[in-house]
Amino acid sequence: MTIAVEVRLQLRRHLGPLLPVVGAVAVGFGMCGLIALWVGFSPSLMFVQLIKGAVEGPQMFETVARAVPLVGMSLAAAIPLRAGIVNLGADGQLALGGCAAAIVALYLPAPDLVRLALALTAGMVVGSCYAAVAAAGEIYAGVPLLLSTWLLTYPAKGFCGYLVRTSLRDPATAWPSTTRIAVGARLGHLFPGTPVNQGFLLIAAVALAVIFIDRRSSVGYELRMRGINERFARYGGVALNRQTLGVMLASGAIAGLVGAIMVLGSQFRYTDGALTAPQYSWSGTLAALLAGGEPLGSVIAAVLFAALQTGGFAMERSVEIPRVLTMVLQSVVILFLAMRGAIWKRS
Amino acid sequence: MTFSFFNATFFDQAVLGITPILLAALAGTLSERVGLFNIALEGEMLVGAFAAVAGSHFGGSLQAGVLAAIAAGALFSGLLAVGSALLRGNDIVIGISLNLLAAGLTSFLLRTLFGVSGTFSDSAMAGLPRLTIPGVVALPLVGSALGHQNALVYVSWALVVVIAVFLNRTPWGLRLRGIGEQPAAAIALGADATRYRFIVTLIGGALCGLAGLQLSLGSLTLFSENMTAGRGWIAVAAVMLGRARPPYVAAACVLFGLSDALGLRLQGEGLPNQLTDSAPYIVTLAALVIAGLRERRLTVAVR
Numbered sequence: 001m002t003i004a005v006e007v008r009l010q011l012r013r014h015l016g017p018l019l020p021v022v023g024a025v026a027v028g029f030g031m032c033g034l035i036a037l038w039v040g041f042s043p044s045l046m047f048v049q050l051i052k053g054a055v056e057g058p059q060m061f062e063t064v065a066r067a068v069p070l071v072g073m074s075l076a077a078a079i080p081l082r083a084g085i086v087n088l089g090a091d092g093q094l095a096l097g098g099c100a101a102a103i104v105a106l107y108l109p110a111p112d113l114v115r116l117a118l119a120l121t122a123g124m125v126v127g128s129c130y131a132a133v134a135a136a137g138e139i140y141a142g143v144p145l146l147l148s149t150w151l152l153t154y155p156a157k158g159f160c161g162y163l164v165r166t167s168l169r170d171p172a173t174a175w176p177s178t179t180r181i182a183v184g185a186r187l188g189h190l191f192p193g194t195p196v197n198q199g200f201l202l203i204a205a206v207a208l209a210v211i212f213i214d215r216r217s218s219v220g221y222e223l224r225m226r227g228i229n230e231r232f233a234r235y236g237g238v239a240l241n242r243q244t245l246g247v248m249l250a251s252g253a254i255a256g257l258v259g260a261i262m263v264l265g266s267q268f269r270y271t272d273g274a275l276t277a278p279q280y281s282w283s284g285t286l287a288a289l290l291a292g293g294e295p296l297g298s299v300i301a302a303v304l305f306a307a308l309q310t311g312g313f314a315m316e317r318s319v320e321i322p323r324v325l326t327m328v329l330q331s332v333v334i335l336f337l338a339m340r341g342a343i344w345k346r347s
Numbered sequence: 348m349t350f351s352f353f354n355a356t357f358f359d360q361a362v363l364g365i366t367p368i369l370l371a372a373l374a375g376t377l378s379e380r381v382g383l384f385n386i387a388l389e390g391e392m393l394v395g396a397f398a399a400v401a402g403s404h405f406g407g408s409l410q411a412g413v414l415a416a417i418a419a420g421a422l423f424s425g426l427l428a429v430g431s432a433l434l435r436g437n438d439i440v441i442g443i444s445l446n447l448l449a450a451g452l453t454s455f456l457l458r459t460l461f462g463v464s465g466t467f468s469d470s471a472m473a474g475l476p477r478l479t480i481p482g483v484v485a486l487p488l489v490g491s492a493l494g495h496q497n498a499l500v501y502v503s504w505a506l507v508v509v510i511a512v513f514l515n516r517t518p519w520g521l522r523l524r525g526i527g528e529q530p531a532a533a534i535a536l537g538a539d540a541t542r543y544r545f546i547v548t549l550i551g552g553a554l555c556g557l558a559g560l561q562l563s564l565g566s567l568t569l570f571s572e573n574m575t576a577g578r579g580w581i582a583v584a585a586v587m588l589g590r591a592r593p594p595y596v597a598a599a600c601v602l603f604g605l606s607d608a609l610g611l612r613l614q615g616e617g618l619p620n621q622l623t624d625s626a627p628y629i630v631t632l633a634a635l636v637i638a639g640l641r642e643r644r645l646t647v648a649v650r
Binding site: 035039086088137140141142143144146147148150151152154155158159161162165166282285286289322324325327328330331332334335338339340 | 386426429430434436437439440441443444445447448450451452454455458459464576577580581583584587619621622624625628629631632635636637639640642643
């Protein structure tokens with residue numbers, strides 16, 4: 001009797017917080033089924049294609065490859081979110097990071113490996129610095145990060161677009177992009193014959209580091225404390241401004257790293273719009289919101305979203321349902337959770 | 348250069364640029380005053396822009412497009428009203444997901460209803476007709492910009508006055524402001540905070556629907572994916588800069604409209620559009636920084 005009660009209590013403790021998430025996912029799938037039905041597709045066939053397209057055979061590797069940028073962007077969103085800060089500017093940091101990595105990999109006269117390492121570093125530093133601009137705006141002029149990060153994405157994308165149309169332009173291509181990066185300065189394949197590259201290891205390392213810092217270090221503790229109660233964190237001696245800056249530096253560095261990994265590992269050139277068109281930052285933000293900023297949860301949510309998106313490609317091919325429906329699904333899930341007050345209770 | 352640089356086209360483009368931002372910013376102003384932070388303006392506007400084109404295409408008339416834009420904007424903002432006003436969920440998270448939902452939903456419907464991706468345009472579709480105000484149109488330089496625009500442009504200016512009067516001179520406006528400033532006191536005096544927030548959110552959605560209408564059927568007659576391009580966020584910034592006072596919010600919108608037109612004008616002078624397109628965002632950020640620094644100085648001085 002007591003054991004049964006204990007088991008039930010334990011289950012409620014550990015699975016209880018997950019229930020609204022499961023419910024929201026179910027509602028999201030249900031709504032997408034209805035939309036599909038309304039437009040004239042069979043929902044069951046759609047979901048079968050979606051799941052098969054995500055995990056069947058070689059598709060598994062496509063999902064893993066897609067999970068690399070998505071996990072990165074979800075962490076870039078989760079770190080600020082943990083402290084109750086929203087970084088909506090990851091797209092700009094991503095584009096600038098990717099562009100900087102391409103420039104270093106293309107033009108720095110150094111041995112291949114050094115060039116690769118410096119290109120990755122350049123991506124992180126540039127992404128980081130750009131995010132710091134928004135942080136400085138909030139600290140010194142009180143411009144809310146929510147607004148400044150978003151508005152800063154447009155000049156960043158415009159600037160990179162300008163560079164690849166002028167001084168960096170490869171005249172041989174129809175679409176504005178840089179020339180191809182030499183094989184030696186690229187990130188190699190992790191599993192031959194699959195689209196998964198060594199960037200996977202980098203992002204995995206970042207994810208482990210973020211989870212560790214979040215759970216085991218005082219930095220992570222202060223971050224979580226601020227997320228729960230900012231006034232308490234201030235009273236407890238957390239230097240909020242310094243923390244804001246640090247959070248944005250870390251977030252921007254990860255976004256920039258993702259840009260560098262995409263350029264050095266799979267696109268081999270910076271192409272205008274190629275980094276931001278798949279909207280990794282949006283999905284990453286949604287994944288982080290789904291997990292309420294908890295890093296491990298964000299990673300899991302990002303992997304699920306990656307599977308959803310790869311499945312979306314297969315779905316579009318086989319049953320001709322536009323894969324953008326998966327984006328609708330992702331936002332409906334978060335919307336439903338937020339409406340129920342399951343994410344971030346109003347302060 | 349100076350005279351030909353700021354020519355009639357420049358002011359015409361400025362007025363066109365102001366209108367959608369102004370309509371959305373008025374929606375944001377109402378929300379702000381009733382104590383809700385509405386960052387879903389962008390998404391509501393996009394839904395309105397799509398509905399305007401869909402309505403006038405399938406309904407076969409401009410009136411159908413106008414009605415569809417207003418209805419779709421209000422309906423979409425209903426999600427925010429239910430989530431934020433009724434269930435008291437976090438308005439920032441709801442806003443972010445609504446913006447995304449709007450982008451996804453309009454792209455999806457563009458593909459399924461019209462079978463195209465990117466841009467849809469239909470030659471049979473009519474844009475909002477331009478009306479001429481006899482005296483004003485004769486003014487030099489700004490004549491056609493101020494006196495030869497579509498009805499929605501004039502409506503947006505009138506709404507600035509209407510909303511200012513409503514907020515400051517009517518009992519409902521007083522209650523609305525009370526709910527925003529001191530919810531507990533307003534509720535104690537018998538104001539129904541939930542109902543006010545709900546209705547204000549829906550009206551804001553309708554206004555954003557009109558803003559979208561202006562984008563898709565105002566000067567052009569087309570819908571393209573993400574055609575709002577951050578205008579909803581600029582509107583949020585305008586509300587902040589104008590401290591949710593309608594005349595000041597309108598002034599901020601004028602600033603952004605002018606910077607939009609300036610970008611287009613510089614592009615005409617041969618500057619690359621990737622850089623000039625950034626003009627409104629940079630001006631917005633600069634304005635926010637200047638206003639923020641000024642406010643800091645003032646608070647320090649008061650202390």
